[in-house]
Amino acid sequence: MAQDDPRTLVSTEWLAAHMRDPDLRILDGSCYMPGSGRDAKAEYHAGHIPGARFFDIDDISDSRSDLPHMAPPIEKFASRMRAMGVGDGHQVVVYDGSGQFSAARVWWLFKLMGQKDVAVLDGGLPKWVAEGREIEDLPPMVRDRHITVRRQAHLVKDVTQVSAACKLRDYEIIDARSPGRFRGEEEEPRAGLRAGHIPGSKNVHYSSLLNDDQTMKSPKETRAIFEAAGVDLGKPVITTCGSGVTAAILSLALERMGKDDHSLYDGSWTEWGMSPTLPVATGDDDV
Template sequence: MYTTLISATELATHINDQNWVVLDCRHDLMDANVGQAAYDLGHIPGAQFVHLDQRLSAAKVGPDGVFRGRHPLPEKADFIATLQALGVNNDSQVIVYDAHGGMFAARLWWMLRWVGHRAVAVLDGGLPAWLAAEQQVTTEVPAARNGGFAERDSLVHTVDVIQVLGNISSAAKPLVDARAADRFRGENETIDPVGGHIPGAKNRFFKDNLQADGRFKAADQLLQEWSAVVGDSSHAIMQCGSGVTACHNLLALEVAGLHGAALYPGSWSEWCADASRPVER
């Protein structure tokens, strides 16, 4: 069972296994059509495409009319229906990948754990690593298949905006922001029209988890780096712009053997939508 990362060479030996499901998560936050277009040009054989906005997120505005962030989590029932339509069963080994060092694949990795599926791993280095290992891609779209996935006890934790707000005064839980430093400081108005960060948050850019070749750093190095950031990981909260790249930090923590950190799904995009909430720059 692969539960965090898998190498390109390891995936290649299982590419024809019937109970393996490979999912392509490529995306671009500035152009939502990029992922599908890239998939159509070539993907790992047998891989199915999963769109971040359409299948891994809910409507930005909830039934109560309140803005919930740019990529709020879907209802679990809707996500389970998505998994079933992708052919996922409870005994499936799921592999997720993108072309961005796991930036988007980690979101789906975390979501599968959210509904209790442990056998899910991110392709370390993504499609570039697959191609560097001289593996082939295809434009053939696999036939649809139905899966029988059923929800089990969640393997992860979440916190909501009220809990994050309450944590500001107590500072009981370290809060870590996965955005780039310029966004954290409030200097990138293109992506974050309201700039800054949640008071007390620390900054750990998700790309700091990676080596120069786009693969994850070794577990011992991640352990050393992350221990200095969060201390006891079971009390930590991960957030980012909209609950996507925070999952990359959660994956890095798991690789390092630091378990139990929670995700704030609404993240900065939900937080800054209410002007009454405090902001630091």
């Protein structure tokens, strides 16, 4: 079992013990891949951890962008959190319906907005349910709460910054997609994207950092996985994936390892793969 840390990852046991804390806020941050056949919001309404609010990753995003669920402007984030009753002085715990897929993205968004007391529920809703713990279908009682937002620009990278890092090799770029997608051997789930990866990037599939029950492996184990993939942990890191969701699982693992010089490429492969002017490597090429 992972060591509980209210700023990164907490166990189902920890959450059960703190359920009645007045300043605890639980968020269902479920989001699924296109074509999965799952409806995150409908599943939330059918049953969720008591008191949980639904954090809609697609809605709480930058509506001005053509890319999926890009980080929202600070004003929109603050407005949505106030309306959800999430604000200053709260300990936030985020889970998702896959166990560990999109909750880390919500964790990263809170960090981007300057919030520190936020953690992912290790193993998520599946582990909670498997242990016979309570779920409900009642909407939570919500009161507006002020939230102070200070955007931490160093935690996010745009395409220009990633392109420079690709050329200079002064960052380690780590891709959380499957090996088949990374090598360009599998089709992308979104139409119109080229196959392959950012030249010079390393592949650490997010699932390799998880146990069979979707709990996260220990910091010692995840460090060994990054190193086995050829990642130089002495360099700052940029995490990436298909659309900026599972990249946050890598970010969470790095944070738990004590490595805090990491940022996330928000546009990820959805942006890079659609641009005909950006270089793409395939197979095991490192060009």
